Amino acid sequence: MKRIGLVVAYDGTNYCGWQTQPNGITVQGVLNDTLSELLGEKIETIGASRTDAGVHALGNVAVFDTNTRIPGEKISYALNQRLPEDIRIQMSEEVELDFHPRYCDSEKTYEYRILNRKFPVPTERLYSYFYHYKLDVDKMREATSYLIGRHDFASFCGSGAQVKTTIRTVTGIEVFREGDMVTIRVSGTGFLYNMVRIISGTLIEIGNGQYPPERMQKILDAKDRSAAGPTAPAQGLTLMGIQFFD
Amino acid sequence: MKRIGLVVAYDGTNYCGWQTQPNGITVQGVLNDTLSELLGEKIETIGASRTDAGVHALGNVAVFDTNTRIPGEKISYALNQRLPEDIRIQMSEEVELDFHPRYCDSEKTYEYRILNRKFPVPTERLYSYFYHYKLDVDKMREATSYLIGRHDFASFCGSGAQVKTTIRTVTGIEVFREGDMVTIRVSGTGFLYNMVRIISGTLIEIGNGQYPPERMQKILDAKDRSAAGPTAPAQGLTLMGIQFFD
Known part of the structure; x- marks a missing residue:
């Protein structure tokens, strides 16, 4: 098991904000679904900032845990090939297992x-x-x-x-x-x-x-x-x- | 009869270019329809530049002839209230009757x-x-x-x-x-x-x-x-x- 950190850029125009919700498409929802499909396991990301509907990001940060053998820094490339054009991973890397983007200074x-x-x-x-x-x-x-x-x-x-x-x-x-x-x-x-x-x-x-x-x-x-x-x-x-x- | 000149800005993303065509929505087509509705007469604009599908403009120029009593410089305001958000008139004014935006230096x-x-x-x-x-x-x-x-x-x-x-x-x-x-x-x-x-x-x-x-x-x-x-x-x-x- 390893923890991967992502720097995520998105155009918020067509999303109901970051956070997954039962109705409406969110950035986190699309990211979770795309990662789960790519890695063949159920992935749940945690975002540093839960931006509102219509708000954009150049550098939001998210982490998730995975058993994949794909090296951390390669995940950005594989993910960008599957994500819609209005979400683009800027960087991916393996981080410490206890790194939490909301409970960190x-x-x-x-x-x-x-x-x-x-x-x-x-x-x-x-x-x-x-x-x-x-x-x-x-x-x-x-x-x-x-x-x-x-x-x-x-x-x-x-x-x-x-x-x-x-x-x-x-x-x-x-x-x-x-x-x-x-x-x-x-x-x-x-x-x-x-x-x-x-x-x-x-x-x-x-x-x-x-x-x-x-x-x-x-x-x-x-x-x-x-x-x-x-x-x-x-x-x-x-x-x-x-x-x-x- | 007078001739009105417009400075037209648009986001070309959702248009099949400037020039009116039988299939597909164009900037000129939307402008002609909106002007005709606003002024209550059939309006045909002439554009200085017939930009291609997907190309944007901050300052394209168009002219049209009209019998309206609305002063030339007020037409921009009335028109912007009716146009979609991705087309915005930056300026309107009465111009010489022989001014043609394509045959002018x-x-x-x-x-x-x-x-x-x-x-x-x-x-x-x-x-x-x-x-x-x-x-x-x-x-x-x-x-x-x-x-x-x-x-x-x-x-x-x-x-x-x-x-x-x-x-x-x-x-x-x-x-x-x-x-x-x-x-x-x-x-x-x-x-x-x-x-x-x-x-x-x-x-x-x-x-x-x-x-x-x-x-x-x-x-x-x-x-x-x-x-x-x-x-x-x-x-x-x-x-x-x-x-x-x-």
Whole structure:
């Protein structure tokens, strides 16, 4: 028996998120079925991040146990030949048998992309959120300074989540514009349900001038979801990668 | 009666190209139908570039004649409310009655995007050509120097095209890499059928080391399609914009 780790990229457009569910096609479901077929045994993957419907990934991480003789690093090639085009394994390797991608110290990096111009661009519609009103990136950047570090992010936690604590550590946030595309890049050691999308929705309300950057501190202090801005739409979000520490 | 000019962006993935045809959905067909419904009269657009199936556009140009009282610059908004999400008008305005987007002096700019890395990225699959072997951008750039200017591009003309002359003028070609993405940007006052895709396919054969940059001159001199490289796939190509001169 060995444990294999995968780095998984996917276009979330056509999936009901990562996690297997009884109704609807999920990335994990397709991965489990394809691996089971390839290896001739029942495979159950465990994902590091259970991304929501419509959210994309360049570097989600999953592990599974297998008795196969195929070397770990070859599994990516065999798997990519069988997977649909919107899921692509970037790397596979054998990992320690006790490596668990959710109970390990790690840092995740997400990017939220906002297409900020007069009219939408069709070729960007599936991978960004179109926003018409001009965003002031300097104000957004100023607002992010309140979020960096260890805080109670209760105001940025989507409803329906059951967690022991809403304290999380954001290790970095960058906001930058390249042409018409404004990107919010957030790194942290853990995230609450919808946290990056609520941070993004709140930063948009600051970037458009509706609220000043200092409001971010008041929103944090409120510890109340209703204090923050809306949850920005799923298609703008991509899980860029996960770094693990031992 | 007035003539309206449109700047049209589209995701070509789900269309059988620009031009109306009896079988299959085309960008022009959808545009004609949507305009006819909006304006209550039979509208026939004329496009500047009849892009192929799967090719994208940020700035194709079309004109049509109408008796509507809607001001030219408002038509974009009304039209975008009725068009599918993969077609978006970027601008509309009244133009001279004798303006014809194909019989006017103009310069078109295309970009061909090549994702050059070990494994494909699902979110790029519809808008770039995945190519595994490492491309040498310096060699590709050297090869483009032979193409700039007025030449007989018969070697870069797709079969099935009926044209009086295969002489065309390429005003500029840039090749650049941003991370894993190699972009070939070609501008010219006119293009032959599949010309940018054949140039791109040929540049890939030079970038991968199969042929030296100087071969480009021999290919031009041959005036024979079989001397050049393959036609690179449609999804990598985007018509970026068209500039008109009077």
